Amino acid sequence: MPEQKKITPVEPGKEFDRRAFFVKMGLGSLSIAAVGTAAFSYQFLSPNVLYEPSPIVNAGKPENYAVDSVTLDVNSGIYLIRAQEGFFSLSAVCTHLGCMTAWKPELGIIACPCHGSKFYVFEDHKIPGAKIEGPAPRPLPWLEVSLSDEGDLMVDRSKQIEPMTFKKV
Amino acid sequence: MAKTITNYFDELRGTRVWRSIFRSGTGSSTLHRALAIQQNVFLHLFSTKVRTRMLSFSTTWYLGTLTFGTFLILVGTGIPLMFYYHPSVPQAYADTKDLQFVVSSGLFLRNLHRWSAHAMVFLVFAHMFKVFYRGAYRTPREFNWVIGVILLLITLFLSYTGYLLPWDQLAFWAITVGSNIASAVPGMGNKIHFLMLGGNMVNANALLRFYVLHCMILPLVAILFVGVHFWRIRKDGGLYAHQSEPGTVAAQAVPAAVKGVNS
Secondary structure, three states: OOOOOOOOOOOOOOOOOHHHHHHHHHHHHHHHHHHHHHHHHHHHHOOOOOOOOOOEEEEEOHHHOOOOEEEEEOOOOEEEEEEOOEEEEEEOEOOOOOOEOEEEOOOOEEEOOOOOOEEEOOOOOOOOOOEEEOOOOOOOOEEEEEEOOOOOEEEEEEEEEOOOOOEOO | OOOOHHHHHHHHHHOHHHHHHOOOOOOOOHHHHHHHHHOOOOHHHOOOOOOHHHHOHHHHOOHHHHHHHHHHHHHHHHHHHHOOOOOOHHHHHHHHHHHHHOOOOHHHHHHHHHHHHHHHHHHHHHHHHHHHHHOOOOOOOHHHHHHHHHHHHHHHHHHHHHHHOOOOHHHHHHHHHHHHHHOOOOOOHHHHHHHHHOOOOOOHHHHHHHHHHHHHHHHHHHHHHHHHHHHHHHHOOOOOOHHHOHHHHHHHHHHHHHHHHHO
16 A cells, blocks of 8 residues: 555645735735835825925014014015014914914904904013914914024014014114 | 608617617617617616606605716816916916906806806705605615715815815915815824925915816716716615615505405
């Protein structure tokens, strides 16, 4: 009687044969390709260079601003305010949903036309930019004000600073 | 005997040219009428045979068909509008005004596009309510309800992306507000905002992105899902009519049989 080879039986469904190997290889490559496509698509859709206006705004000479005056620059979305203590700048973009707020000289406040948020400007014991009422979740941020070499006031919209830091000129 | 219009039509349907274009032949037998539906690439999505009461106004109020009708009007008016509209910051607003005041029939096309868009949003909601209150979303039609929800979202995205294209104050601030809502998504909100606008503010990139979404990507996705939506009506047993459902038919049959024995 010829000697029979001993084959260890494999549980059904657990064989790892050539077909299973190629299926795993195929699915693995497809998954890697899918992840790669997703990653490259994300990178492709995120612009690397933006042709947006510079965050730094030239607000002109300090002597153009009267004491206790609020000046809104609609194009750059900032307020330049001259208080007794010095200059400061508030972002004019509402912290709720990004609408452009407006200075209401008759009420002495800043108000947003979209959803009715209101903010203090000159109020005793209140930080300028703090919310009076409305849906805005945060106060209007203070933006960094500096003086250029030519003596112009420069506001950097990308740099938020601690409230109550005035620029004395 | 004088020929009727039907005779002429049958003659036309028997010609070699007609037979080479349309696969179904002449004849008004049930088989031929069924073949006319089943052998047509567009109509074969639908059932070859429907009960008359399913096509009655009260069953559906034709809301789904009306929604599709507005979609066809939107495609038909939107493509001509694209010939005069440049999705760029210096031109978009002026092109919109030109369409209104300079281009022949431009005002008609633009207004038709706008009103159909409003009508489509309204009809999609009305269609959903009708399906919901009739219980037509139930087994085996759950998945078609899910496709319907996807189509609702596509409709709203189409509406939203189209809103920016006139590039006026209303458009600019609406998209500013809308995209800021997107940035409230926890964790990845700012990334979504950046990807959506192609920048940090509503600008040239955002206009172009919304244009491509509005005119290419979203309509193509909508057509795909509309196709599946229609096809599923047939696969799920036709339009929902309560009296024709197997369960109702069986329930009505039993008392009738019992009654028959007693009398």
